[in-house]
Amino acid sequence: MSTPYRFPDYQVAGDADTTVFLLHGAYGSKDYFREEIQTLVRAGLRVVAWDAPGYGISPLPPEGLSIERLAETAACLIDREGSKTNIVLGHSMGGIITPAVYAARPDKVHGIVISATAGSFSQKSAQDQETFLAERVEPLRAGNTFRDTAGAVIDSMFAPTSRGPMVDLVREVALSTPADTFCAAITAITRYQGEPNMRNVKVPALLLAGEFDQVGRPQSMQSVQQQFMPHADFVCLPDAAHYAFAEQHALFNEQVLRFIRERVLAQA
Template identity: 60%
Template sequence: MNTYRFPDYEVAGDADTTVFLLHGAYGSRAYFRPLIQTLVEAGYRVVAWDAPGYGLSPLPQGGLSIEGLAEAAARLIEREGSRRNVVVGHSMGGIVAPLASLLSQGRVHGVVISATVATFSRKSAQDKATFAEERIGPIRRGLPFKEAALPVIRGMLAPTSSGPLVDLVVDVASGMRADTFCAAIEAIVGYDGEDNLKAVSVPTLLIAGAQDKVGRPEGMQSLTALISNSRFVCIDGAAHYAFAEQAGAFNAALLGFLSELPDPHA
C-alpha cells in the first residue's frame, strides 16, 4: 500500500497557537531545543520537524526541492495545526516558510523568516556557484562532512559568539548526513521564490543577525518591499544563528511578534 510518509517531528506544549519550527540546511530540530522550551513556557504549542532527509526522516526519491519541502510542511500544518498557526523558518527553513504558508490555504496566520536570502533569483550565476562550492565542493571531492562543515558553520557565527546554545548549534549542524546536505544546497540555489514572497499577505517578521554574511541584514530588510504586511528586526551581536548567539534579543522579537498577532477567528 502506498501511504504518505510524514517527516519525523515532535510536539510540545498545549495551546491554541501552534508555532511550526523549520530548521536550516545545516542542522535538525535538535538545535531548537532551547527555543522550544522558551515558546512552551511562554504559553505556545510547538511542532518542530526534521525536514525530509534530516534526522531519521529518509531522503525522498529524487532528492530535495524547496517546492517539495514546502508541500511536506503544508501537509504537516494541516495535520497538526490548531486555531492559530505560525511558521518560523530559519535559513533554508526561511526559504520554505513563505511557500508553505501559501500552500496551507489559510491555515497559517503568521510567518517568521530568520537569517536567509529567501530567494537566490537576484544572485548572479557566479554568486550561486561560489555559495555551492564553499559548502558542497569539498564534500564532493571526498572530504568527510564534519571536516568540511565545521569551518563554514563557525564562519557563520559572530566572532564573539560562544556558550552552550552556540555549542549545540555547532554540534547538531556538523553531525548530519552529507547526501542530505548536498541535496539541500542544490535545492536552495535552484529556487526562485520572489513571486511567492510577493503573495504572502499574513503578518511577517524578518529577523537578521547584524553580522550575518548569508542572510545579510540589508538583503532581509529589502524583503519588506516584497511582503506587504512585514517588519524587520536586526539583532546586534549575532550573525547567522541569532536564536543561539543572542537568544534573549531573538526571543524578545519573536515573542513580541506572536503576542501582537490578531485573532484569526475574531
C-alpha cells in the same frame, strides 16, 4: 500542488491554541531548536518541530529534495497538527520554505517568521552565489568528509563574540547533517525561485536578520521586505550572525513573542 514526501518525523511540545511550527535549515535538524522549543512553550505556546525529509530520523527521498515538495510536506504537517492559530518560523532553508508553506495553506497559516535568509537564491549577488556553492559543495565533490568540510563554514556563520552552550549545540547538530542530504538541500535551494511566494504573503510577517550574517545578510533581508513584503516587520539583531536564535536567544525571542502578541494574535 506538489506531491508531499513521506510524512516527516517531528516533536510536539506544549498545550495551547497557538502553535509555532519550527523549520530548521540546511545544516542540522530539529535538535538544535532544543532551547528555542523550551522558551516558546514556557511563554505559553505550543510548538511542532520537524526533521525535514533527509534530516534527523526522517529518511532522504530517493529522488532528492525540492523546496516545493518540502513546503507541501510541511503543509501536511499543519493539516495534522495545526491549532486555532498557526505560525510558521523558518530558519535559513526553513525560511526559504516558509512562504511556500503559506502559499500551500493560506487558510491555515496566520503568521510567518523568516530567520536568516533572503528567501530565494536569485536574491544573492553573483559573487555570493559563487562563494555559497564553492564553500559548501565543491569540497564534498572533491571527496572530503562533511565534518571536515562543514566545520569552518559553520564556524564562520557565528558572530565573533558568540559563545556558550546554545552555540555549541547548534554547531554539533549542524555537523551531524548527512552529506547526501546536505547536497540535496543545497541543490534544491539553488533551483528554487521564491519571489512569487514572498510577494503573495498576505498574513503578518517578521524578518529577523543577524547583524554579522554573511548568508542571510541584513541588507538583503531588508531588500526582500521592501520589494516583496512591505507589510512585514524587519529587525536586525545586534551581535548575532546566522544563528541568532542561539547567539542572542533572549533578543530573538523578545521579537518573536512581540510579533505573535501584537501582529498575529491581535488580528486573530
